[in-house]
Amino acid sequence: MPGDNDITVQIEQAREILSSDELAPICEMVFWRDDLNGTPAYVVANSIGTVRYARHEEDGTHRFEVIDVEGENFLEKQDQGAFSPVHDERSSLFPTASENHYPHAYESIAQIFDDPNAPDMAAVHTAAHNWEDEGGHRGEHGSLDVIQARAPFIAAGKGIAALGEVNRGIRLIDIAPTILHALGAKATDGGRSATGEVAGPTLLKRQDGVAATDIVDEGDRPERAVTFLLDGCNNNVLHDMAARGEIPNIARLMEMGTTFSHGAASSFPTVTLANHTAIATGTHPGHHNVLHNSFWDRSEKKRIDTNHPATWHLWSQWVSSEVETIHDAIHRSFPGEFTASIDEPADGGADYSTFGMFRKGRGTGFPESPHELPHASAQFVRPFKDYEWSTAVDHMGLEQATGIWSGHFKGDDYPLPKFMWVNFTLTDSAMHRGGPHSDISEASLRDTDGRIGEIIASIEKAGAFEETAFFLFADHGMEESNPEVTGNWGKILRDEGISFRDEGYGFIYVGVED
Numbered sequence: 001m002p003g004d005n006d007i008t009v010q011i012e013q014a015r016e017i018l019s020s021d022e023l024a025p026i027c028e029m030v031f032w033r034d035d036l037n038g039t040p041a042y043v044v045a046n047s048i049g050t051v052r053y054a055r056h057e058e059d060g061t062h063r064f065e066v067i068d069v070e071g072e073n074f075l076e077k078q079d080q081g082a083f084s085p086v087h088d089e090r091s092s093l094f095p096t097a098s099e100n101h102y103p104h105a106y107e108s109i110a111q112i113f114d115d116p117n118a119p120d121m122a123a124v125h126t127a128a129h130n131w132e133d134e135g136g137h138r139g140e141h142g143s144l145d146v147i148q149a150r151a152p153f154i155a156a157g158k159g160i161a162a163l164g165e166v167n168r169g170i171r172l173i174d175i176a177p178t179i180l181h182a183l184g185a186k187a188t189d190g191g192r193s194a195t196g197e198v199a200g201p202t203l204l205k206r207q208d209g210v211a212a213t214d215i216v217d218e219g220d221r222p223e224r225a226v227t228f229l230l231d232g233c234n235n236n237v238l239h240d241m242a243a244r245g246e247i248p249n250i251a252r253l254m255e256m257g258t259t260f261s262h263g264a265a266s267s268f269p270t271v272t273l274a275n276h277t278a279i280a281t282g283t284h285p286g287h288h289n290v291l292h293n294s295f296w297d298r299s300e301k302k303r304i305d306t307n308h309p310a311t312w313h314l315w316s317q318w319v320s321s322e323v324e325t326i327h328d329a330i331h332r333s334f335p336g337e338f339t340a341s342i343d344e345p346a347d348g349g350a351d352y353s354t355f356g357m358f359r360k361g362r363g364t365g366f367p368e369s370p371h372e373l374p375h376a377s378a379q380f381v382r383p384f385k386d387y388e389w390s391t392a393v394d395h396m397g398l399e400q401a402t403g404i405w406s407g408h409f410k411g412d413d414y415p416l417p418k419f420m421w422v423n424f425t426l427t428d429s430a431m432h433r434g435g436p437h438s439d440i441s442e443a444s445l446r447d448t449d450g451r452i453g454e455i456i457a458s459i460e461k462a463g464a465f466e467e468t469a470f471f472l473f474a475d476h477g478m479e480e481s482n483p484e485v486t487g488n489w490g491k492i493l494r495d496e497g498i499s500f501r502d503e504g505y506g507f508i509y510v511g512v513e514d
Ligand SMILES: [Zn+2]
Pocket: 231, 232, 271, 272, 273, 428, 475, 476
Protein backbone atom coordinates (compact mmCIF):
# COMPACT_ATOMS: atom_id res chain seq x y z
CA MET A 1 0.00 0.00 0.00
CA PRO A 2 1.64 3.29 -1.06
CA GLY A 3 1.80 6.09 1.52
CA ASP A 4 -0.16 9.36 1.23
CA ASN A 5 2.92 11.33 0.34
CA ASP A 6 3.75 8.90 -2.42
CA ILE A 7 0.20 9.22 -3.79
CA THR A 8 0.41 13.04 -3.85
CA VAL A 9 3.63 12.79 -5.87
CA GLN A 10 2.04 10.30 -8.27
CA ILE A 11 -1.04 12.51 -8.75
CA GLU A 12 1.17 15.47 -9.65
CA GLN A 13 3.23 13.33 -12.02
CA ALA A 14 0.11 12.02 -13.76
CA ARG A 15 -1.28 15.54 -14.25
CA GLU A 16 2.02 16.68 -15.72
CA ILE A 17 2.19 13.77 -18.16
CA LEU A 18 -1.44 14.12 -19.27
CA SER A 19 -0.96 17.83 -20.05
CA SER A 20 2.38 17.32 -21.84
CA ASP A 21 3.23 17.94 -25.51
CA GLU A 22 3.88 14.24 -25.89
CA LEU A 23 0.25 13.35 -25.09
CA ALA A 24 -1.35 16.35 -26.83
CA PRO A 25 -2.43 14.34 -29.94
CA ILE A 26 -4.64 12.06 -27.80
CA CYS A 27 -5.30 13.99 -24.56
CA GLU A 28 -7.06 17.31 -25.11
CA MET A 29 -6.88 18.38 -21.45
CA VAL A 30 -6.76 17.12 -17.88
CA PHE A 31 -8.63 18.76 -15.00
CA TRP A 32 -9.01 18.45 -11.25
CA ARG A 33 -10.39 20.28 -8.22
CA ASP A 34 -8.02 22.42 -6.20
CA ASP A 35 -9.89 24.70 -3.77
CA LEU A 36 -8.63 28.19 -2.91
CA ASN A 37 -9.13 29.33 0.70
CA GLY A 38 -12.28 27.22 1.05
CA THR A 39 -13.79 28.32 -2.30
CA PRO A 40 -14.30 25.52 -4.83
CA ALA A 41 -11.69 25.95 -7.57
CA TYR A 42 -10.56 23.94 -10.57
CA VAL A 43 -7.45 23.62 -12.71
CA VAL A 44 -7.65 22.68 -16.39
CA ALA A 45 -4.38 22.02 -18.19
CA ASN A 46 -3.01 20.98 -21.56
CA SER A 47 0.06 21.69 -23.68
CA ILE A 48 -1.18 25.17 -24.74
CA GLY A 49 -2.38 26.53 -21.42
CA THR A 50 -3.36 26.15 -17.79
CA VAL A 51 -6.58 27.75 -16.55
CA ARG A 52 -7.52 28.08 -12.88
CA TYR A 53 -11.05 29.19 -12.02
CA ALA A 54 -13.30 29.42 -8.98
CA ARG A 55 -17.00 28.75 -8.45
CA HIS A 56 -19.15 31.15 -6.44
CA GLU A 57 -22.79 30.80 -5.38
CA GLU A 58 -25.09 33.65 -6.30
CA ASP A 59 -28.89 33.63 -6.03
CA GLY A 60 -29.16 29.86 -6.32
CA THR A 61 -26.87 29.63 -9.36
CA HIS A 62 -23.14 29.37 -9.93
CA ARG A 63 -20.90 32.13 -11.12
CA PHE A 64 -17.44 31.27 -12.42
CA GLU A 65 -14.39 33.45 -12.10
CA VAL A 66 -11.13 32.83 -13.93
CA ILE A 67 -8.35 33.27 -11.36
CA ASP A 68 -5.30 32.93 -13.57
CA VAL A 69 -4.23 31.70 -16.99
CA GLU A 70 -0.81 30.54 -18.12
CA GLY A 71 -0.56 30.41 -21.92
CA GLU A 72 -3.93 30.25 -23.69
CA ASN A 73 -7.40 30.12 -22.10
CA PHE A 74 -8.72 27.47 -24.47
CA LEU A 75 -11.91 27.12 -22.36
CA GLU A 76 -13.07 30.60 -23.28
CA LYS A 77 -14.53 29.50 -26.61
CA GLN A 78 -17.94 28.07 -25.70
CA ASP A 79 -20.12 28.51 -28.81
CA GLN A 80 -22.72 25.72 -28.84
CA GLY A 81 -23.33 26.51 -32.52
CA ALA A 82 -19.68 26.12 -33.57
CA PHE A 83 -18.91 23.79 -36.51
CA SER A 84 -22.41 23.82 -37.92
CA PRO A 85 -24.24 23.29 -40.21
CA VAL A 86 -23.01 19.92 -41.39
CA HIS A 87 -20.65 21.11 -44.15
CA ASP A 88 -18.80 23.28 -41.59
CA GLU A 89 -18.40 20.23 -39.35
CA ARG A 90 -17.17 18.09 -42.27
CA SER A 91 -14.70 20.71 -43.48
CA SER A 92 -13.11 21.08 -40.01
CA LEU A 93 -12.87 17.53 -38.73
CA PHE A 94 -10.62 16.91 -35.69
CA PRO A 95 -10.39 20.47 -34.29
CA THR A 96 -7.45 21.00 -31.91
CA ALA A 97 -7.75 22.50 -28.43
CA SER A 98 -6.96 25.98 -29.74
CA GLU A 99 -9.69 25.65 -32.43
CA ASN A 100 -12.34 23.79 -30.47
CA HIS A 101 -15.37 25.04 -28.52
CA TYR A 102 -16.53 23.78 -25.11
CA PRO A 103 -20.14 24.76 -24.32
CA HIS A 104 -20.78 25.47 -20.60
CA ALA A 105 -17.21 24.28 -19.88
CA TYR A 106 -16.76 25.81 -16.43
CA GLU A 107 -20.03 24.39 -15.13
CA SER A 108 -19.67 21.04 -16.89
CA ILE A 109 -16.22 20.43 -15.39
CA ALA A 110 -16.97 21.70 -11.87
CA GLN A 111 -20.11 19.62 -11.25
CA ILE A 112 -18.26 16.30 -11.53
CA PHE A 113 -16.21 17.11 -8.43
CA ASP A 114 -19.32 17.58 -6.27
CA ASP A 115 -19.62 13.78 -6.20
CA PRO A 116 -17.59 12.04 -3.45
CA ASN A 117 -16.62 9.40 -6.02
CA ALA A 118 -15.11 11.95 -8.42
CA PRO A 119 -11.68 10.96 -9.76
CA ASP A 120 -8.36 12.58 -8.78
CA MET A 121 -8.34 13.98 -12.29
CA ALA A 122 -10.30 13.58 -15.51
CA ALA A 123 -8.39 13.16 -18.77
CA VAL A 124 -10.34 14.16 -21.88
CA HIS A 125 -9.52 12.59 -25.22
CA THR A 126 -9.06 14.80 -28.31
CA ALA A 127 -11.55 15.10 -31.17
CA ALA A 128 -9.19 13.11 -33.40
CA HIS A 129 -8.39 10.33 -30.94
CA ASN A 130 -9.40 6.85 -32.04
CA TRP A 131 -9.55 4.21 -29.30
CA GLU A 132 -7.88 1.57 -31.46
CA ASP A 133 -7.16 -0.59 -28.38
CA GLU A 134 -10.86 -0.57 -27.48
CA GLY A 135 -12.17 -1.69 -30.85
CA GLY A 136 -11.44 1.46 -32.85
CA HIS A 137 -14.79 3.21 -33.14
CA ARG A 138 -14.93 5.57 -36.09
CA GLY A 139 -17.39 7.79 -34.22
CA GLU A 140 -16.67 8.90 -30.66
CA HIS A 141 -18.11 10.86 -27.73
CA GLY A 142 -17.27 11.34 -24.05
CA SER A 143 -15.26 14.57 -24.32
CA LEU A 144 -16.11 18.14 -23.42
CA ASP A 145 -16.02 19.51 -26.97
CA VAL A 146 -19.02 20.87 -28.83
CA ILE A 147 -19.53 18.08 -31.36
CA GLN A 148 -19.38 15.32 -28.75
CA ALA A 149 -21.53 17.32 -26.32
CA ARG A 150 -24.14 18.60 -28.79
CA ALA A 151 -27.38 16.60 -29.03
CA PRO A 152 -30.40 17.64 -31.12
CA PHE A 153 -33.42 19.31 -29.51
CA ILE A 154 -36.91 19.50 -31.06
CA ALA A 155 -40.20 20.32 -29.29
CA ALA A 156 -43.57 20.18 -31.04
CA GLY A 157 -47.29 19.65 -30.66
CA LYS A 158 -49.90 20.78 -28.17
CA GLY A 159 -48.77 23.67 -25.98
CA ILE A 160 -45.46 24.18 -27.83
CA ALA A 161 -44.84 27.39 -29.76
CA ALA A 162 -44.28 26.94 -33.51
CA LEU A 163 -41.16 29.07 -33.81
CA GLY A 164 -39.50 26.91 -36.48
CA GLU A 165 -35.72 26.73 -36.29
CA VAL A 166 -34.25 29.09 -33.69
CA ASN A 167 -30.54 29.94 -33.48
CA ARG A 168 -29.96 28.93 -29.90
CA GLY A 169 -29.36 25.92 -27.70
CA ILE A 170 -30.22 24.59 -24.26
CA ARG A 171 -28.70 21.97 -21.97
CA LEU A 172 -29.96 18.43 -21.44
CA ILE A 173 -30.61 19.30 -17.78
CA ASP A 174 -33.14 21.89 -18.99
CA ILE A 175 -35.33 19.30 -20.76
CA ALA A 176 -37.19 17.76 -17.78
CA PRO A 177 -38.02 21.22 -16.31
CA THR A 178 -39.24 22.30 -19.78
CA ILE A 179 -41.54 19.27 -20.15
CA LEU A 180 -42.87 19.67 -16.59
CA HIS A 181 -43.48 23.37 -17.20
CA ALA A 182 -45.34 22.58 -20.45
CA LEU A 183 -47.54 20.03 -18.67
CA GLY A 184 -48.33 22.56 -15.95
CA ALA A 185 -46.73 20.43 -13.22
CA LYS A 186 -46.73 21.74 -9.65
CA ALA A 187 -43.55 23.12 -8.17
CA THR A 188 -42.32 21.57 -4.94
CA ASP A 189 -41.43 23.64 -1.89
CA GLY A 190 -38.06 22.84 -0.40
CA GLY A 191 -36.58 21.87 -3.75
CA ARG A 192 -32.86 22.27 -4.27
CA SER A 193 -31.44 24.59 -6.89
CA ALA A 194 -28.27 24.24 -9.00
CA THR A 195 -26.11 25.12 -5.97
CA GLY A 196 -27.71 22.36 -3.90
CA GLU A 197 -29.29 24.85 -1.51
CA VAL A 198 -32.91 24.66 -0.53
CA ALA A 199 -34.37 27.26 -2.84
CA GLY A 200 -37.88 26.04 -3.72
CA PRO A 201 -40.19 26.14 -5.40
CA THR A 202 -38.62 23.94 -8.09
CA LEU A 203 -40.23 21.54 -10.57
CA LEU A 204 -37.95 18.69 -9.49
CA LYS A 205 -36.64 17.80 -6.02
CA ARG A 206 -33.24 18.98 -7.17
CA GLN A 207 -33.09 21.10 -10.30
CA ASP A 208 -29.84 22.17 -11.97
CA GLY A 209 -31.65 23.00 -15.21
CA VAL A 210 -34.01 25.81 -16.18
CA ALA A 211 -37.29 25.44 -18.11
CA ALA A 212 -37.26 26.93 -21.62
CA THR A 213 -40.49 28.81 -20.88
CA ASP A 214 -40.38 30.81 -24.12
CA ILE A 215 -41.22 27.76 -26.26
CA VAL A 216 -44.25 26.90 -24.10
CA ASP A 217 -47.73 28.34 -24.66
CA GLU A 218 -49.04 28.48 -21.09
CA GLY A 219 -52.62 29.06 -22.22
CA ASP A 220 -52.69 25.80 -24.17
CA ARG A 221 -51.47 23.01 -21.90
CA PRO A 222 -50.86 19.57 -23.42
CA GLU A 223 -52.65 16.67 -21.79
CA ARG A 224 -49.65 14.38 -22.46
CA ALA A 225 -45.99 14.41 -23.37
CA VAL A 226 -43.91 11.91 -25.36
CA THR A 227 -40.11 11.95 -25.66
CA PHE A 228 -37.92 10.28 -28.25
CA LEU A 229 -34.26 9.82 -27.23
CA LEU A 230 -31.98 8.98 -30.19
CA ASP A 231 -28.85 7.77 -28.43
CA GLY A 232 -25.61 9.29 -29.75
CA CYS A 233 -27.27 11.22 -32.61
CA ASN A 234 -25.14 13.96 -34.23
CA ASN A 235 -27.16 17.20 -34.38
CA ASN A 236 -25.87 18.44 -37.76
CA VAL A 237 -26.50 15.10 -39.46
CA LEU A 238 -30.09 15.04 -38.21
CA HIS A 239 -30.71 18.60 -39.46
CA ASP A 240 -29.16 17.81 -42.84
CA MET A 241 -31.23 14.66 -43.35
CA ALA A 242 -34.42 16.42 -42.30
CA ALA A 243 -33.74 19.20 -44.83
CA ARG A 244 -33.17 16.59 -47.57
CA GLY A 245 -36.49 14.87 -46.84
CA GLU A 246 -34.84 11.65 -45.63
CA ILE A 247 -36.51 11.58 -42.19
CA PRO A 248 -40.08 12.75 -42.83
CA ASN A 249 -41.50 11.97 -39.38
CA ILE A 250 -38.83 13.96 -37.54
CA ALA A 251 -39.17 16.71 -40.17
CA ARG A 252 -42.91 16.80 -39.45
CA LEU A 253 -42.21 17.50 -35.76
CA MET A 254 -39.74 20.22 -36.77
CA GLU A 255 -42.34 21.85 -39.04
CA MET A 256 -44.99 21.71 -36.29
CA GLY A 257 -42.88 23.12 -33.48
CA THR A 258 -39.57 24.63 -32.39
CA THR A 259 -36.09 23.30 -33.11
CA PHE A 260 -32.96 24.69 -31.50
CA SER A 261 -30.29 24.72 -34.21
CA HIS A 262 -27.55 24.55 -31.53
CA GLY A 263 -29.30 21.59 -29.94
CA ALA A 264 -28.98 20.56 -26.29
CA ALA A 265 -25.60 20.32 -24.56
CA SER A 266 -24.86 17.22 -22.50
CA SER A 267 -22.93 17.36 -19.24
CA PHE A 268 -19.38 16.03 -18.88
CA PRO A 269 -18.66 13.14 -19.30
CA THR A 270 -20.69 13.11 -22.53
CA VAL A 271 -21.58 9.43 -22.18
CA THR A 272 -24.81 7.49 -22.14
CA LEU A 273 -26.10 6.70 -18.68
CA ALA A 274 -24.64 9.83 -17.04
CA ASN A 275 -26.67 11.90 -19.49
CA HIS A 276 -29.83 9.76 -19.72
CA THR A 277 -29.99 10.30 -15.97
CA ALA A 278 -29.25 14.03 -16.40
CA ILE A 279 -32.22 14.32 -18.77
CA ALA A 280 -34.51 12.25 -16.54
CA THR A 281 -33.67 14.18 -13.35
CA GLY A 282 -32.71 17.68 -14.56
CA THR A 283 -29.40 17.38 -12.70
CA HIS A 284 -25.74 17.00 -13.61
CA PRO A 285 -23.91 13.65 -13.20
CA GLY A 286 -22.00 15.04 -10.21
CA HIS A 287 -25.33 15.57 -8.45
CA HIS A 288 -27.36 12.50 -9.50
CA ASN A 289 -24.32 10.24 -8.87
CA VAL A 290 -24.51 8.07 -12.01
CA LEU A 291 -21.13 9.59 -12.68
CA HIS A 292 -19.81 7.78 -15.75
CA ASN A 293 -20.14 4.50 -17.67
CA SER A 294 -18.02 3.14 -14.87
CA PHE A 295 -16.50 4.76 -11.79
CA TRP A 296 -14.78 3.86 -8.52
CA ASP A 297 -16.88 3.77 -5.37
CA ARG A 298 -14.35 5.21 -2.91
CA SER A 299 -16.10 4.16 0.31
CA GLU A 300 -17.04 0.64 -0.81
CA LYS A 301 -13.73 0.29 -2.68
CA LYS A 302 -15.37 -1.26 -5.70
CA ARG A 303 -15.93 -0.50 -9.35
CA ILE A 304 -19.46 0.47 -10.39
CA ASP A 305 -20.16 -0.49 -13.99
CA THR A 306 -23.29 1.41 -14.99
CA ASN A 307 -23.54 1.08 -18.75
CA HIS A 308 -23.71 -2.64 -19.34
CA PRO A 309 -26.55 -4.96 -20.43
CA ALA A 310 -25.91 -7.05 -17.30
CA THR A 311 -26.26 -4.12 -14.89
CA TRP A 312 -28.64 -1.59 -16.52
CA HIS A 313 -31.56 -2.83 -14.44
CA LEU A 314 -29.66 -1.84 -11.25
CA TRP A 315 -29.84 1.91 -12.07
CA SER A 316 -31.93 2.73 -9.00
CA GLN A 317 -29.09 1.50 -6.74
CA TRP A 318 -26.68 4.14 -8.05
CA VAL A 319 -28.87 7.22 -8.43
CA SER A 320 -28.88 9.74 -5.57
CA SER A 321 -31.89 9.87 -3.25
CA GLU A 322 -31.51 13.67 -3.41
CA VAL A 323 -32.92 13.78 -6.95
CA GLU A 324 -36.23 12.72 -8.46
CA THR A 325 -37.11 11.71 -11.99
CA ILE A 326 -39.59 13.33 -14.34
CA HIS A 327 -41.87 10.31 -13.68
CA ASP A 328 -41.78 11.05 -9.92
CA ALA A 329 -42.48 14.74 -10.54
CA ILE A 330 -45.44 13.95 -12.82
CA HIS A 331 -46.92 11.61 -10.23
CA ARG A 332 -46.55 14.29 -7.56
CA SER A 333 -48.47 16.79 -9.72
CA PHE A 334 -50.95 14.43 -11.35
CA PRO A 335 -51.77 11.62 -8.89
CA GLY A 336 -53.15 8.48 -10.49
CA GLU A 337 -51.79 9.28 -13.97
CA PHE A 338 -49.83 6.61 -15.83
CA THR A 339 -46.27 7.01 -17.13
CA ALA A 340 -44.18 4.65 -19.27
CA SER A 341 -40.44 4.27 -19.80
CA ILE A 342 -39.46 2.22 -22.85
CA ASP A 343 -36.02 0.57 -23.14
CA GLU A 344 -34.59 3.08 -20.65
CA PRO A 345 -32.39 2.20 -17.66
CA ALA A 346 -33.04 5.62 -16.04
CA ASP A 347 -36.63 4.58 -15.34
CA GLY A 348 -37.20 5.56 -11.69
CA GLY A 349 -40.86 6.16 -10.85
CA ALA A 350 -42.29 4.95 -14.18
CA ASP A 351 -45.47 2.84 -13.90
CA TYR A 352 -44.51 0.78 -16.94
CA SER A 353 -40.82 0.16 -17.53
CA THR A 354 -39.03 -2.28 -19.82
CA PHE A 355 -36.37 -2.83 -17.16
CA GLY A 356 -39.12 -3.14 -14.56
CA MET A 357 -40.49 -6.05 -16.63
CA PHE A 358 -37.00 -7.63 -16.62
CA ARG A 359 -36.75 -7.12 -12.84
CA LYS A 360 -40.02 -9.01 -12.50
CA GLY A 361 -38.57 -11.79 -14.67
CA ARG A 362 -40.88 -10.94 -17.57
CA GLY A 363 -39.51 -10.57 -21.10
CA THR A 364 -40.86 -8.09 -23.61
CA GLY A 365 -40.32 -10.36 -26.62
CA PHE A 366 -36.93 -10.25 -28.34
CA PRO A 367 -37.38 -10.73 -32.13
CA GLU A 368 -35.86 -13.93 -33.53
CA SER A 369 -34.89 -12.72 -37.02
CA PRO A 370 -34.11 -8.99 -36.77
CA HIS A 371 -33.15 -8.74 -40.44
CA GLU A 372 -36.76 -9.46 -41.44
CA LEU A 373 -38.20 -6.62 -39.37
CA PRO A 374 -39.58 -3.39 -40.85
CA HIS A 375 -37.25 -0.35 -40.74
CA ALA A 376 -34.17 -2.61 -40.82
CA SER A 377 -31.74 -1.45 -43.54
CA ALA A 378 -30.74 -4.77 -45.12
CA GLN A 379 -27.19 -3.77 -46.13
CA PHE A 380 -26.28 -3.12 -42.47
CA VAL A 381 -28.56 -5.35 -40.39
CA ARG A 382 -27.23 -8.51 -42.10
CA PRO A 383 -23.45 -8.04 -41.82
CA PHE A 384 -23.19 -6.16 -38.51
CA LYS A 385 -24.16 -7.80 -35.19
CA ASP A 386 -24.34 -4.46 -33.37
CA TYR A 387 -26.71 -3.02 -35.98
CA GLU A 388 -28.78 -6.20 -35.82
CA TRP A 389 -28.93 -6.20 -32.01
CA SER A 390 -29.88 -2.51 -31.82
CA THR A 391 -32.51 -3.01 -34.52
CA ALA A 392 -34.04 -5.83 -32.48
CA VAL A 393 -33.99 -3.76 -29.28
CA ASP A 394 -35.53 -0.72 -30.96
CA HIS A 395 -38.18 -2.87 -32.61
CA MET A 396 -39.01 -4.29 -29.18
CA GLY A 397 -39.34 -0.68 -27.98
CA LEU A 398 -41.65 0.11 -30.89
CA GLU A 399 -43.90 -2.86 -30.01
CA GLN A 400 -44.10 -1.80 -26.36
CA ALA A 401 -44.86 1.84 -27.23
CA THR A 402 -47.49 1.13 -29.89
CA GLY A 403 -48.96 -1.63 -27.70
CA ILE A 404 -49.39 0.75 -24.76
CA TRP A 405 -51.02 3.41 -26.98
CA SER A 406 -53.41 0.72 -28.28
CA GLY A 407 -54.35 -0.08 -24.66
CA HIS A 408 -52.91 -3.62 -24.59
CA PHE A 409 -49.46 -5.18 -24.50
CA LYS A 410 -48.49 -8.79 -23.67
CA GLY A 411 -51.80 -9.58 -21.99
CA ASP A 412 -51.97 -6.42 -19.86
CA ASP A 413 -54.27 -3.40 -20.30
CA TYR A 414 -52.93 0.15 -20.16
CA PRO A 415 -54.52 3.60 -19.89
CA LEU A 416 -53.34 6.43 -22.15
CA PRO A 417 -50.00 7.62 -20.75
CA LYS A 418 -49.62 11.08 -19.28
CA PHE A 419 -45.95 10.71 -20.16
CA MET A 420 -44.02 8.24 -22.30
CA TRP A 421 -40.22 8.13 -22.75
CA VAL A 422 -38.94 6.06 -25.68
CA ASN A 423 -35.22 5.32 -25.95
CA PHE A 424 -33.68 4.28 -29.29
CA THR A 425 -30.22 2.73 -29.35
CA LEU A 426 -29.55 2.14 -33.09
CA THR A 427 -28.26 5.65 -33.87
CA ASP A 428 -25.47 5.24 -31.28
CA SER A 429 -24.36 1.81 -32.58
CA ALA A 430 -24.33 2.97 -36.21
CA MET A 431 -22.66 6.33 -35.62
CA HIS A 432 -19.95 4.62 -33.52
CA ARG A 433 -19.34 2.04 -36.24
CA GLY A 434 -19.24 4.27 -39.31
CA GLY A 435 -18.77 7.70 -37.78
CA PRO A 436 -21.54 10.29 -37.97
CA HIS A 437 -20.84 11.12 -41.64
CA SER A 438 -21.35 7.64 -43.10
CA ASP A 439 -23.97 5.64 -44.97
CA ILE A 440 -24.61 3.45 -41.91
CA SER A 441 -25.19 6.55 -39.79
CA GLU A 442 -27.78 7.84 -42.27
CA ALA A 443 -29.44 4.40 -42.47
CA SER A 444 -29.81 4.33 -38.68
CA LEU A 445 -31.60 7.69 -38.73
CA ARG A 446 -33.93 6.58 -41.55
CA ASP A 447 -34.74 3.35 -39.69
CA THR A 448 -35.34 5.21 -36.42
CA ASP A 449 -37.49 7.80 -38.19
CA GLY A 450 -39.66 4.96 -39.49
CA ARG A 451 -40.17 3.67 -35.95
CA ILE A 452 -40.99 7.17 -34.69
CA GLY A 453 -43.56 7.42 -37.49
CA GLU A 454 -45.24 4.19 -36.32
CA ILE A 455 -45.37 5.38 -32.71
CA ILE A 456 -46.87 8.73 -33.79
CA ALA A 457 -49.42 6.81 -35.89
CA SER A 458 -50.40 4.75 -32.82
CA ILE A 459 -50.91 7.98 -30.85
CA GLU A 460 -53.10 9.32 -33.69
CA LYS A 461 -55.06 6.06 -33.70
CA ALA A 462 -55.62 6.43 -29.96
CA GLY A 463 -57.08 9.89 -30.64
CA ALA A 464 -54.39 11.55 -28.51
CA PHE A 465 -52.15 13.25 -31.09
CA GLU A 466 -53.83 16.67 -30.86
CA GLU A 467 -53.43 16.78 -27.08
CA THR A 468 -49.78 15.63 -26.94
CA ALA A 469 -46.49 17.55 -26.79
CA PHE A 470 -43.46 15.83 -28.37
CA PHE A 471 -39.78 16.23 -27.47
CA LEU A 472 -36.92 14.73 -29.45
CA PHE A 473 -33.31 14.82 -28.28
CA ALA A 474 -30.19 12.68 -27.77
CA ASP A 475 -27.97 12.00 -24.76
CA HIS A 476 -24.75 13.32 -26.38
CA GLY A 477 -23.35 13.95 -29.84
CA MET A 478 -21.01 11.88 -31.98
CA GLU A 479 -17.78 13.04 -33.60
CA GLU A 480 -15.66 11.57 -36.38
CA SER A 481 -12.33 10.26 -35.06
CA ASN A 482 -9.10 9.91 -37.04
CA PRO A 483 -8.02 6.24 -37.36
CA GLU A 484 -4.41 7.45 -37.64
CA VAL A 485 -4.48 9.09 -34.20
CA THR A 486 -4.35 6.20 -31.75
CA GLY A 487 -2.65 5.37 -28.47
CA ASN A 488 -3.54 5.16 -24.81
CA TRP A 489 -2.21 7.22 -21.92
CA GLY A 490 -2.48 4.20 -19.60
CA LYS A 491 0.77 2.57 -20.67
CA ILE A 492 2.70 5.85 -20.50
CA LEU A 493 1.50 6.55 -16.94
CA ARG A 494 2.30 2.97 -15.86
CA ASP A 495 5.77 3.13 -17.37
CA GLU A 496 6.39 6.11 -15.07
CA GLY A 497 5.51 3.94 -12.07
CA ILE A 498 2.11 5.51 -11.41
CA SER A 499 -0.41 3.12 -9.89
CA PHE A 500 -4.00 4.01 -10.82
CA ARG A 501 -7.35 2.93 -12.20
CA ASP A 502 -8.76 4.56 -15.35
CA GLU A 503 -12.56 4.20 -15.19
CA GLY A 504 -15.03 4.88 -17.99
CA TYR A 505 -11.99 6.13 -19.97
CA GLY A 506 -10.45 9.19 -18.40
CA PHE A 507 -11.51 9.09 -14.76
CA ILE A 508 -8.12 8.57 -13.09
CA TYR A 509 -8.00 7.30 -9.50
CA VAL A 510 -4.40 7.23 -8.23
CA GLY A 511 -3.14 4.74 -5.66
CA VAL A 512 -5.96 2.29 -6.36
CA GLU A 513 -4.60 -0.81 -8.02
CA ASP A 514 -6.15 -1.79 -11.34
ZN1 LIG B 1 -25.40 7.34 -25.55
